[in-house]
Structures are given as C-alpha cells and as structure tokens.
Amino acid sequence: LAKTTQPISMDSYEGQEVNITCSHNNIATNDYITWYQQFPSQGPRFIIQGYKTKVTNDGASLFIPADRKSSTLSLPRVSLSDTAVYYCLVGLESGTYKYIFGTGTRLKVLA
Amino acid sequence: ETGVTQTPRHLVMGMTNKKSLKCEQHLGHNAMYWYKQSAKKPLELMFVYSLEERVENNSVPSRFSPECPNSSHLFLHLHTLQPEDSALYLCASSPGTSGGNEQFFGPGTRLTVL
Numbered sequence: 001l002a003k004t005t006q007p008i009s010m011d012s013y014e015g016q017e018v019n020i021t022c023s024h025n026n027i028a029t030n031d032y033i034t035w036y037q038q039f040p041s042q043g044p045r046f047i048i049q050g051y052k053t054k055v056t057n058d059g060a061s062l063f064i065p066a067d068r069k070s071s072t073l074s075l076p077r078v079s080l081s082d083t084a085v086y087y088c089l090v091g092l093e094s095g096t097y098k099y100i101f102g103t104g105t106r107l108k109v110l111a
Numbered sequence: 112e113t114g115v116t117q118t119p120r121h122l123v124m125g126m127t128n129k130k131s132l133k134c135e136q137h138l139g140h141n142a143m144y145w146y147k148q149s150a151k152k153p154l155e156l157m158f159v160y161s162l163e164e165r166v167e168n169n170s171v172p173s174r175f176s177p178e179c180p181n182s183s184h185l186f187l188h189l190h191t192l193q194p195e196d197s198a199l200y201l202c203a204s205s206p207g208t209s210g211g212n213e214q215f216f217g218p219g220t221r222l223t224v225l
Contacts, residue, residue, distance in 0.1 A: 032211040043201045043216025044154070045113070091210040097142075097167045099214070101154040 022088030031091030134202030
C-alpha cells in the first residue's frame with residue numbers, strides 16, 4: 001500500500017503559480033511531510049518540510065490541512081528551470097529506515 | 112553543491128570487472144545511504160548506515176557490497192554486474208536516521224554495464 005499519492009504529471013506556463021497536491025491518508029502522528037525536487041541525472045534536492053498548517057521558504061510554500069491527510073506544495077511564478085520531478089515523502093516505512101519516494105510528479109513548465 | 116560528493120560521475124564496466132563507487136560527505140552527518148535509480152523508475156533504497164553500522168539492507172544482490180570505514184565515507188563495491196544493473200547510483204547523508212531528517216544527495220554515478 002503506497003503511503004502517498006500524487007499526480008503523475010502536470011504542465012504549467014512560466015509565471016504561473018503551480019500547486020501539487022499529495023494524499024497521505026495513513027499518515028502517522030509523528031510523521032513529517034517532506035518535498036524534494038529532482039532534475040534529470042541529479043540527486044533529489046530538499047525543498048520544504050512541514051508538520052501542520054503552513055510553512056514558507058524562499059521558493060515554495062507547503063499547506064497542510066488540520067487532518068494532515070493531504071498536503072499541497074505551492075510554487076509561485078514558476079520558470080522554465082522549475083521543470084523537474086517533485087516527490088512528496090511522509091515519514092519512514094514502518095519498522096525501517098526507508099523513505100518511499102514513489103514516482104513523483106513530473107512538472108513541465110512551458111514558455 | 113550539497114556537501115556530498117561522489118566519484119566517479121560516470122563509469123562503464125564489463126560484467127567481469129570489479130569497480131568501486133565512492134561517496135564522501137562534509138556535513139558531519141551520522142547516516143549515509145545508497146540508492147539506485149533506473150530509467151523512469153522511483154528511487155530504490157539499497158543500504159543505510161548509521162554511525163558506520165549497516166542498519167538496512169533491502170534485499171540487494173551480493174554483487175553489490177557496501178563499506179563504511181568512517182562516518183564521512185561510503186563505498187559501493189561492484190563485481191560481476193549484469194546489464195540490468197545499469198542505473199544512476201545516488202549517495203545521500205542525513206544528520207540521523209529518524210523520520211523528518213533531511214537527506215542531502217550527491218550528484219550520482221551513472222553506471223553502464225556492458
């Protein structure tokens with residue numbers, strides 16, 4: 001049973017706001033929600049992490065509703081360089097040290 | 112630059128060769144990881160080391176042999192690989208192994224097995 005569900009792909013245009021939603025119905029009380037970005041042939045890069053409500057940093061915001069069963073990564077005014085795969089991670093697989101990266105969301109930003 | 116370096120960046124080897132991948136982290140972290148990423152597939156965790164002790168081995172074939180001589184260095188020794196082992200091999204480190212720890216990834220080694 002997958003811990004997270006997110007759209008396989010999304011297209012957007014430069015300058016638009018992009019929202020990627022991740023479902024995690026079985027999130028545990030002590031699980032954090034973490035988002036990574038990966039460009040082709042590179043390692044993933046940490047974007048943002050949160051536990052509840054809203055978290056904002058330089059390039060992104062993370063919205064988490066009260067029930068924590070989903071989260072939304074918001075990228076304001078995307079550019080072509082934001083074209084990448086975005087992964088939503090929730091906690092560790094039970095009894096292991098493993099994060100489940102899943103297939104991620106492939107975001108394509110068009111000119 | 113994430114503070115995690117990997118060498119070599121590219122490697123081509125035959126099925127009978129023996130080679131090693133090297134990872135070094137300059138972040139003072141206690142945990143290090145090896146991941147495999149095949150084309151169009153999710154990252155697969157291979158091994159986890161915490162304080163130089165292997166704490167996770169995800170049913171990885173014995174032709175992959177990890178080594179962690181100290182908390183800053185991690186190796187992946189390769190021998191008698193198969194063409195299907197061709198992939199991007201990523202090393203990562205984190206302050207600890209508990210959930211919520213940010214993982215810092217290296218640039219990866221692109222391995223091609225002929």
